[in-house]
Amino acid sequence: MVMKIPFFNSYKQMNEATQFHDDHVPEHIAIIMDGNGRWAKKRGLPRVAGHKEGISAVIKIVKAAVKCNVKVLTLYTFSTENWKRPKSEVDTILRLPKEFLHLYLPELISNNVRIEAIGDMENLPSHTQEAIQYAINRTRDNDGLVLNFALNYGSRHELLNAMKAMLKDMNEAKLSPDELDEQMVSRYLYTSNLPEPDLLIRTGGERRLSNFLLWQLAYTEFWFSDVFWPDFSEKEFMEALEDYRQRKRRYGGL
Ligand code: FPP
Numbered sequence: 036m037v038m039k040i041p042f043f044n045s046y047k048q049m050n051e052a053t054q055f056h057d058d059h060v061p062e063h064i065a066i067i068m069d070g071n072g073r074w075a076k077k078r079g080l081p082r083v084a085g086h087k088e089g090i091s092a093v094i095k096i097v098k099a100a101v102k103c104n105v106k107v108l109t110l111y112t113f114s115t116e117n118w119k120r121p122k123s124e125v126d127t128i129l130r131l132p133k134e135f136l137h138l139y140l141p142e143l144i145s146n147n148v149r150i151e152a153i154g155d156m157e158n159l160p161s162h163t164q165e166a167i168q169y170a171i172n173r174t175r176d177n178d179g180l181v182l183n184f185a186l187n188y189g190s191r192h193e194l195l196n197a198m199k200a201m202l203k204d205m206n207e208a209k210l211s212p213d214e215l216d217e218q219m220v221s222r223y224l225y226t227s228n229l230p231e232p233d234l235l236i237r238t239g240g241e242r243r244l245s246n247f248l249l250w251q252l253a254y255t256e257f258w259f260s261d262v263f264w265p266d267f268s269e270k271e272f273m274e275a276l277e278d279y280r281q282r283k284r285r286y287g288g289l
Pocket residue numbers: 068069070071072073074086087089090093111112113114117128131132133135239264
């Protein structure tokens with residue numbers, strides 16, 4: 036049996052060791068983990084090998100996020116568009132949450148990480164739903180890093196569902212459209228209990244949003260890396276944080 040050394044033995048120890056206590060640490064980081072397929076192709080491996088290797092990068096970045104006192108880490112793990120891929124690849128990706136949690140849940144628990152998920156869970160295979168639900172229940176009382184998996188997530192789908200639910204509720208409550216405001220829209224999104232992302236990281240060289248958190252990213256800072264996700268390490272993560280630290284956010288003001 037391989038002994039796993041927790042990244043910190045306790046939440047207290049984690050906080051003492053935390054290097055960043057200033058306001059310049061993004062509270063919420065969202066990541067588009069791209070480049071798994073190309074990582075594998077470059078090595079003459081099947082695409083799924085890249086997805087599996089992606090798990091190692093996830094735990095490295097979770098550890099780094101805990102160390103830096105990031106509050107929320109949202110990972111784009113499976114999009115509503117990813118169903119278009121070959122069934123064998125879809126099946127592999129949807130088994131990864133279970134594999135990841137099987138390997139790392141005890142370590143995540145001992146580091147006070149809380150697991151959450153956003154997306155249309157009901158249409159995922161039952162083994163994926165069960166693994167995620169189990170982890171959510173087991174970590175419910177933790178108040179450290181929120182590790183939020185976006186699974187079967189698509190922003191337009193989310194917004195459309197929010198609009199439908201909102202219209203229905205407004206009709207029932209006989210509210211006029213003038214009573215609708217931005218806060219109300221936010222309350223109907225999967226992310227209603229989370230702060231908006233401060234920093235978006237996309238790996239793998241592409242520079243697009245791919246239907247990820249379109250509403251929530253309105254004032255987010257973006258950071259792109261050409262590194263394929265399986266090669267993305269604490270070094271690049273710290274570069275992104277350092278770059279963010281230099282930015283001046285104005286939210287449309289001066
Ligand atoms: C995009 O790369 C990546 C995905 C669609 C899957 C993301 C999954 C992981 C990173 C594995 C970790 C998962 C968990 C649950 C810990 P791509 O296949 O589009 O890459 P390409 O652009 O090179 O083809």
